[in-house]
Amino acid sequence: MARRDYEDDPNAPEANSLVPAASVVVVDEIGRVLLHRRTDNGMWALPGGKMELGESLAGCGIRETREETGIEIEISGIVGTYTDPGHVFAYDDGEVRQEFSICLLGRAIGGSLRTSDESFEVAWFKPDEMDALPMVAGIRKRLHDWRSSRIPVVR
Amino acid sequence: MARRDYEDDPNAPEANSLVPAASVVVVDEIGRVLLHRRTDNGMWALPGGKMELGESLAGCGIRETREETGIEIEISGIVGTYTDPGHVFAYDDGEVRQEFSICLLGRAIGGSLRTSDESFEVAWFKPDEMDALPMVAGIRKRLHDWRSSRIPVVR
Numbered sequence: 001m002a003r004r005d006y007e008d009d010p011n012a013p014e015a016n017s018l019v020p021a022a023s024v025v026v027v028d029e030i031g032r033v034l035l036h037r038r039t040d041n042g043m044w045a046l047p048g049g050k051m052e053l054g055e056s057l058a059g060c061g062i063r064e065t066r067e068e069t070g071i072e073i074e075i076s077g078i079v080g081t082y083t084d085p086g087h088v089f090a091y092d093d094g095e096v097r098q099e100f101s102i103c104l105l106g107r108a109i110g111g112s113l114r115t116s117d118e119s120f121e122v123a124w125f126k127p128d129e130m131d132a133l134p135m136v137a138g139i140r141k142r143l144h145d146w147r148s149s150r151i152p153v154v155r
Numbered sequence: 156m157a158r159r160d161y162e163d164d165p166n167a168p169e170a171n172s173l174v175p176a177a178s179v180v181v182v183d184e185i186g187r188v189l190l191h192r193r194t195d196n197g198m199w200a201l202p203g204g205k206m207e208l209g210e211s212l213a214g215c216g217i218r219e220t221r222e223e224t225g226i227e228i229e230i231s232g233i234v235g236t237y238t239d240p241g242h243v244f245a246y247d248d249g250e251v252r253q254e255f256s257i258c259l260l261g262r263a264i265g266g267s268l269r270t271s272d273e274s275f276e277v278a279w280f281k282p283d284e285m286d287a288l289p290m291v292a293g294i295r296k297r298l299h300d301w302r303s304s305r306i307p308v309v310r
Contacts, residue, residue, distance in 0.1 A: 057238040078307045083212040152233045
């Protein structure tokens with residue numbers, strides 16, 4: 001399903017949905033970060049997605065990372081909360097979801113890179129390689145927070 | 156509306172709802188913690204509640220604390236995430252909500268204690284006074300995490 005992101009845009013449609021989701025900054029043993037290029041908007045992003053009934057937020061981050069990238073992780077902390085009412089996602093079916101993502105910190109413990117229906121490409125990047133990648137502002141903000149702060153950022 | 160909490164109870168009804176909420180450990184300048192006694196279950200609890208469209212998670216914690224206790228706060232960090240699928244709340248109207256609370260850390264910056272429709276009593280407690288208060292296990296766990304850990308706990 002196509003999705004359009006709006007950030008601080010006066011023409012953004014009004015949100016009608018609030019859905020808890022997790023995203024994860026996954027780091028490997030040499031400090032690289034796991035990103036995937038989303039099929040729905042073509043941008044590089046952190047693994048993550050909507051939390052399902054019957055799982056925890058950490059369980060959601062672990063499952064979404066496995067589904068989108070093939071990598072097995074364990075959760076080691078929190079990067080921050082991303083719940084800006086000025087950031088909404090409009091979907092084809094009329095849903096306008098207000099951002100609600102808790103960005104977790106994860107450590108890769110197994111698996112191997114693979115793409116899926118949700119990802120054109122999956123790869124590890126050194127932190128300074130990420131600046132040149134096309135990504136939405138909300139994802140760039142989380143990576144910036146992760147690189148610049150040792151304590152969680154509440155937004 | 157009456158609510159019943161189930162924690163790791165084989166007789167708990169199946170969850171049918173997932174609603175993002177914030178709770179807040181609010182601390183004053185002498186290290187006391189702000190609690191209120193809920194009208195819906197009679198237990199002592201942290202201020203907090205469901206997040207509304209158009210506000211951030213931090214904004215939700217600030218608003219709920221004001222509404223339930225009369226105290227103005229600023230958000231200073233995260234205690235942890237509390238999203239255990241084994242913890243559900245059953246409401247009178249058939250909603251069975253799976254726990255989804257992000258517990259924030261707050262600093263009191265103004266206001267004065269008052270009760271509301273949601274609170275029989277509102278008071279500041281020294282940490283060692285809280286052990287004797289009746290409260291549900293989920294709230295006691297957050298206070299324990301706050302007292303014992305300097306880094307956020309992802310549950």
